[in-house]
Amino acid sequence: MFKHRWTLLLAAGYCLALAYGKLTLPALPTFIALGGAALLATRIKRWQRISGHLLFALLAVPLASHWLPGFHNAKVIEQAVFSAGALPFTMSLNLDKPLIGFWLLGACPWIIAQRSAKRASLLLLIVPLTLATCLGGAWSLGLIGWAAKWPEQAWLWLANNLLLVSLTEELLFRGYLQGGLQRLFGHDSLALLGAALLFGLAHLGGGWQWALVAGLAGIGYGLAYRYGGLGAAVSCHFGINLVHFAGFSYPMLAVT
Template sequence: MWILLALALLTLSFNKKIAVGLLLVTSVWAGWLGVIDLRVAGGIILLAAISLTGYTLPQRPAIQRTIECLLVMLAVALTLHLMPGFHNPKILDLVKAGPESAPFTLYFNFDKALTPFVLLICTGSLFVRETPPPRPLWQWLVLLLTVPALLWLAVLLGGLKIEPHWPQWLLPFALANLFFVALAEEALFRGYLQQRLAGFMHPAVALVIQALIFGSVHLAGGLLLVIFASLAGVIYGLAWMWSGRLWVSVLFHFALNICHLLLFTYPMSVRQ
């Protein structure tokens, strides 16, 4: 079922009808397994109907803003697991990546995975916007190097330790992290928020604001995590801004998380 949901998300960027069809099949399967209840199933059918009819927001500005605001609130609630009716299965329970790593729990989040479907109604350029001027290769290489540099900074600040490992649960972690975490968060913070902000302010200011908001979402993990996430938000935001492609920022996000898991204490040092 989860692979089918991942395929729906992968397809969403280039064929919305197939993606919605896959989502409907996945939802039936999820309902049968008890991952979602009837409230969610009804909402997904409505969402699918809106998507398949080619619905666009009304031209009247007041109505347009109201509907878009409601949709964004729904996307935020899905991302933060605030919507009722979801029973996301626990895949890993208090496992440790290594002896110096703190235990963590992994869920497969059906609710968070719906975020890109909702936001695509708000903006058709969620995945691909107008292609910006090409950047020199050396700038991309520098941006790529900021991924390990940020992790090294976390080590210097005492939040992480070097601890290479290859956990047996790498594949389910990668599936969940790529499609049900990185894609959902990039759709909300870069594909939607940064794009909307850049529409009425300088792109650099939009970049900083979305990064700070992205960092603040991680406040429960402490100040160090907020700083770390904010800096990561700058990296992902630059990847999106330079490429105009959401999947580029998703891959940067995923690469940082995988490097974190494989080479450092995950999610943090056990003494934190």
């Protein structure tokens, strides 16, 4: 099931959160349910594996949306306006969403093993095209404008976005969903488009414009995953987020 190093890392981090009161007893059922889902997902019988993945799917949405009790995510940036005309930005160091990534790393080792760099040279084309398409599309839709900056909170944002956002989301959408759909149906392109569509829908809370931009980004990240593996997808995702943060209105313009 879970690799020892991931179990120890998870235990150490959440014991620290418990000691500081950021994790409380109501979170216990979530950990028990995730453990049960992992046990089922790694069984031999097909119905057990399906049950484990269904249980994980039922937990992943509320974990990503911060709906489950017992997780008191530390708010480290609150209502910060990084550039003129941008909406205020708030950021928390989430304890719930990263559990998705830990579960996937432990219960689904094929997420890491199934892809290796095939045609890494294509990444030299995929990454800049994805960057131009996403940020160019956001600009044309009036979501962002040019706003070069590096605020004092930038390093904290950088660490959070790499480890708790880009890595977790790519483990879920590219490694688990795109990789899982490809394993299930044996069709790379349909798997890529399916995962990109779900990635776009996950951003629908920001409006149809952001959902469209995210869907296009999902295609680029999916191509990076196909030709460069999970590391390439995470790098592409984080790189575009970083350019958006440092070079444009972040998170978006107040009037669109």
